[in-house]
Amino acid sequence: MSSLRRISNIQLKNETFNVVDKILENPYEFGASKRIHIGDTAVAVESEKINERTKKMREVGYSSADYFIEFNNNMLSNVQKDLENKYDLSYTHSCVIIIPPGQCMPTHSDTYSYLVKYMKRDFGDVSYDLKQDVRRYLVFLKDWQSGQSIGAEDNVKCSWNSGDVYEWDYKSLHWCSNSGLSPIVFFEITGLNLN
Numbered sequence: 001m002s003s004l005r006r007i008s009n010i011q012l013k014n015e016t017f018n019v020v021d022k023i024l025e026n027p028y029e030f031g032a033s034k035r036i037h038i039g040d041t042a043v044a045v046e047s048e049k050i051n052e053r054t055k056k057m058r059e060v061g062y063s064s065a066d067y068f069i070e071f072n073n074n075m076l077s078n079v080q081k082d083l084e085n086k087y088d089l090s091y092t093h094s095c096v097i098i099i100p101p102g103q104c105m106p107t108h109s110d111t112y113s114y115l116v117k118y119m120k121r122d123f124g125d126v127s128y129d130l131k132q133d134v135r136r137y138l139v140f141l142k143d144w145q146s147g148q149s150i151g152a153e154d155n156v157k158c159s160w161n162s163g164d165v166y167e168w169d170y171k172s173l174h175w176c177s178n179s180g181l182s183p184i185v186f187f188e189i190t191g192l193n194l195n
């Protein structure tokens with residue numbers, strides 16, 4: 001089985017496309033954060049793993065010009081609800097990511113550190129297994145354009161449609177590259193499937 005899979009397509013509503021168009025026009029007006037891969041050296045990072053990662057990124061040549069754009073403000077709660085219902089997810093969090101032309105999401109594996117943190121803090125009585133119970137799904141919010149790709153291990157995909165849902169193997173190294181002329185935009189949800 002491929003380590004990166006298109007598993008379904010959800011019907012995105014017109015209001016979702018309208019939000020996407022608006023945030024692309026001026027992301028920072030809608031609460032976006034610019035996330036520089038080497039980190040903001042003015043901000044202390046708690047996680048040792050993240051410190052190690054940003055150090056490595058600097059060593060191999062990433063600079064403060066290399067970034068992605070992230071929204072953590074639940075602006076697409078209808079997409080979140082659709083995915084929660086479709087995949088029987090609870091304790092979810094989600095974000096919207098923009099990869100501008102000429103940018104990428106460097107190869108990494110997921111740690112689910114945010115989920116682990118709030119589960120421990122707010123739902124300490126809920127037991128779950130990171131490998132068995134955690135789910136993360138990516139939904140493209142714009143159709144694929146030439147020059148864009150997503151990969152996990154040795155599987156690379158392109159030609160997606162908006163609404164396509166992808167998943168990848170636990171701990172697999174994955175990435176996203178935009179050599180195109182339009183931004184890549186996707187929604188990502190993380191949660192538990194406990195049933």
Ligand SMILES: [Fe+2]
Nearest residue numbers: 108109110174
């Ligand atoms: Fe990831």
